[in-house]
Amino acid sequence: MKKLVILTGAGISAESGIKTFRDADGLWNHYNIQEVASPVAWARDPGLVLEFYNMRRKQLYEVEPNAAHYALAELEKDFDVEIVTQNVDDLHERAGSTRVLHLHGELKKVRSTVDPDIVLTLDGWELNLGDLCPKGSQLRPHIVWFGEEVPNIMTAGTIVRDADILVVIGTSLQVYPAAGLLHHAHHDIPKYLIDPNAEPDRYVMNLTVIREKATVGVVELKKVLKS
Secondary structure, X not given: OXXXXXXXXXXXXXXXXXXXXXXXXXXXXXXXXXXXXXXXXXXXXXXXXXXXXXXXXXXXXXXXXXXXXXXXXXXXXXOEEEEXXXXXXXXXXXXXXXXXEEOOEEEEEEEEOOOOOOEEEOOOOOOOXXXXXXXXXXXXXXXXXXXXXXXXXHHHHHHHHOOOEEEEEOOOOOOOOHHHHHHHOOOOOOEEEEOOOOOOOOOOOOEEEEOOOHHHHHHHHHHHHHO
């Protein structure tokens, strides 16, 4: 069974109704990102940071996986599928994908501010000041903020290097270190990029571009892979 590695970004979740940071009506229009998604912001105003992520978490409970999420889960019938996602939602898991690596954390999880190994699943969508970990410290969102290291990036690189087929969906791959993952793949394997605004890297070999939104492009991809 061939190993199919899929890199996903905000574009696939946007079709479920989750706002992205970079769209014209995205989250950056309503918040200064440095005020809600950085260690400096947390130190300065943790209440504002918690409010921002509570809003995002509440929205996540109100949306559902879309056709692209379900189509990727179905590919597990024919391929050894691993998903590496930049998204912090759980839509891949809810659609049935069983092997998902989150590069930037998970919105429904929280962690200790004194011991990063203490990670808990939040009951509901609200995390408030005074909510403590077992060691008595304030809990924070289990999110990789701007300026923080990406703990799973090395694991993601290994996954991509082992791919027989690589697919990139709904991401511009403009933000590092995630942007560098494409270059971990072997030159001779088939690669696919699904995004309506795709601007492929001319140095990436064997790349097929599908300029469609995820729900359309993944259906087209499935036909190609099964042909």
